[in-house]
Amino acid sequence: MRLLFRTAAALAMATASLPLAAQSAAPPPEPAEQAVEQLRHVVGLWNVETDFIGPDGAVQRTFAGQYRFGWVVRDRVVSGMSTIPELNQSAAILFFVRPNRSEIEMASVAADGHLWRMIGPDTSETRTTPNTPMADGTTMMLRFTRYAVEPDRFQSRMEISRDGGTTWELGNEQRFVRVDEG
Secondary structure: OHHHHHHHHHHHHHOOOOOOOOOOOOOOOOHHHHHHHHHHHHOEEEEEEEEEEOOOOOEEEEEEEEEEEEEEEOOOEEEEEEEEHHHOEEEEEEEEEEHHHOEEEEEEEEOOOOEEEEEEEOOOOEEEOOOEEOOOOOEEEEEEEEEEEEOOEEEEEEEEEOOOOOOOEEEEEEEEEEOOOO
């Protein structure tokens, strides 16, 4: 359980789908443009509060941390780092657009060395990991969905499936607030 908590804590700060650009009166951008707008939106520094949710649906613990994202290849690749000082944890993050597959992928790895890959359509706020073998012999999938997206804030929820995506339970909820303009 401690390993699952640490993994979830690292993932909570290191993962989430990217937000869509703020809505306007103009028609929505084409899907490939939407993906690029998602990357542009995330660049910068974000303060994050993460509520870890217990099996009964109640908040068990809240941690404060930060995400910092910057361009590696403009309009294609963003790298980042997440930190949770209270847990002495950090994770490396890489977001990239695959226009030929209409996807955005996010990869994250923390001190435990486990690489998590979250993939979703470039028009969606949801990213899902493949069914992933865990050290205890079980498998786990994670699904991240961002919502309530505004230019300088958004929320995210992480759900866990232990049955290949048939059922999902809430693992955490996050509140992101931009610290700078990006």
